[in-house]
Amino acid sequence: MGHGELATTLLTQLGYSVNAVSSGEYAVEYRKSNKADILVLDMIIEPGIDGLDTYKLVPEINPLQKAIIVSGFSQTDRTREAQKLGAGPYVKKPYMMETIGEAIRDELGRK
Numbered sequence: 001m002g003h004g005e006l007a008t009t010l011l012t013q014l015g016y017s018v019n020a021v022s023s024g025e026y027a028v029e030y031r032k033s034n035k036a037d038i039l040v041l042d043m044i045i046e047p048g049i050d051g052l053d054t055y056k057l058v059p060e061i062n063p064l065q066k067a068i069i070v071s072g073f074s075q076t077d078r079t080r081e082a083q084k085l086g087a088g089p090y091v092k093k094p095y096m097m098e099t100i101g102e103a104i105r106d107e108l109g110r111k
Contacts, residue, residue, distance in 0.1 A: 007040055007070070007100065014101045023047065024054030031061050038104055041087065043071035043079055052078045055087050066110070068103045070095065 008018045021027045025048050041051035051069055058065045069079050072093040079090050088107030091100055
């Protein structure tokens with residue numbers, strides 16, 4: 001099971017309706033015509049643009065878009081830059097249901 005499938009399964013179990021897309025470019029395209037309460041951005045997306053570059057394109061669609069960042073690596077300058085731009089919590093993989101659930105609740109509740 002890939003990380004996208006794992007995240008989808010966990011979030012579905014937590015009661016969220018999830019749409020997984022295969023790249024940052026698709027995420028931006030998807031978001032142009034669909035509402036999303038929150039984006040779960042993977043910092044390492046192959047092929048294509050990473051989580052930060054994806055997040056940079058989203059404010060053109062919705063400046064108030066909420067997002068959390070996930071990565072199998074430690075925090076980097078790129079994850080911190082995404083957070084400076086307004087992305088929410090960073091969750092390190094492998095994540096557990098509690099960890100990702102809490103990050104999403106915190107971000108959705110953030111004003």
